[in-house]
Amino acid sequence: MEKILHKNLYVNGINMHIAEIGEGPAVLFLHGFPELWYSWRHQMLSLSSKGYRTIAPDLRGYGDTDVPPYATSYTAFHIVGDLVALLDALGLDQAFLVGHDWGAVMAWYFCLFRPDRIKALVNTSVVFHPRSPSRKPVPSLRARFGDDYYICRFQEPGEAEEEFARVDTARLIKKFLICRQAGPLCVPKEVGFGGSPDTIITLPSWLSEEDVNVYATKFEQTGFTGGLNYYRAMDLNWELTAPWTGVQIKVPVKFIVGDLDLTYNTAGVKEYIHSGTFKKFVPFLQEVVVMEGVAHFIQQEKPEEVSQHIFDFIQKF
Structure with missing residues (x-):
């Protein structure tokens, strides 16, 4: 880990921190919520x-x-613009792209807008959802899963932030990272995202207190508004991507997904992936890996x- 280099670059009007290690063909990793570059530490060391x-x-x-303050600064065009400017x-004329969670969503957008900059994509967790010409995403999710669905709960500026502030940040990070709910994540306000403070959280072997503290320290400094603004820009993305x-x-x-991933177990997703519909929208989809447990x-x-799955794929190009 100490060999990983850190630098700050001015790209697309913002200062961006990057972590980097290795020489050779470039692999660009995009993290999700509530994460950091640190989520890719294992893959960076392995592939480098x-x-x-x-x-x-x-x-x-x-x-x-x-961290721009307003959700209107977090559209797919802003994020992909940042990444093109970073390359x-x-x-770098081109890079291999690897995404997870919101990073996966932005990876799909990157390939949609600027396929000329991407050699190949390994995406995890979130499938490509083609744009519906008639339905905005947030009202559709609200109608399907109700007001307690986590994406709906994240929409009102400041509301989720206030709730998060009442919970120890390290505890909140643990709740998110080790969640194994295989299905839509609905969180009533009376329950809250932190759950009962009396419940002891036991970390799995793959996540240490040290890892949790890396995330918690940064989110205590920055807050969660930046990450939540990705959710708040969903309907704006829908409006802007009409072309x-x-x-x-x-x-x-x-594409790689866990069989216990809440995204994989959302109604209709398994059928979408395995019926051939996914490949209809992603015609150069070469592999789908469903990892058990x-x-x-x-x-x-x-x-x-x-790391091995990523390497096995990108070494072909």
Whole structure:
């Protein structure tokens, strides 16, 4: 870990922190919520030892990267703009792309907007959802899962932040990272995201107190608004991406998901993946891997296996 280099670059109007190690073809890693570049530490060390230059930014709103205050600054165009500018600043024409959670969503957008910059994509956890021409995402989720669905609970600026502030940050991080609810995450206000403070949380073998403290320390400094703004920009993304309705993802893709991931167990997702519909929208989808007994934070829970899956795919190109 001490060999990983850290630098700050001015890209697309913001200061962005990146972690980097290795030399060779570039692999760009995109983290999700509530995470940091640190989520990819295992994959960076593994792939850099195999001849790759691994790069993991703190995305806009996270960690040591700037945190614009308003949700309107967190559209897919802002995030992909940051990443294209990052490749430019690093002198890279192309890179392999790896995403997880919101990083996976932004990886799909990256390939939609600028496929010329991506050699191949390994995406985890979140499938490509083609844009519905008639339904905005948040009202659709509210109608389907109710007001307690976590994405709906995140929409009102300041509300989730106030709730999070009442919970110890390390406890909140633990609750998110080790959640193994295989299905829609609904959190009534009377229960709260922290759960009962009397409940003891036992960490799994793949997550240490030291790891938790890396996240907790940064989120105590920055707050959660940056990460929550990705959710708050969902309907705006829908409005702005109307010209891309029906456009396919035209880069080579490998998709990896855990069979206990709440995204995989959302109604209709398994059928979408395995019926061939997913491949209709992602025609160069070459592999789908469903890892048994693994939940949402797959790259941390099964680091060696995920690193090997990434390497097995990108070495073909």
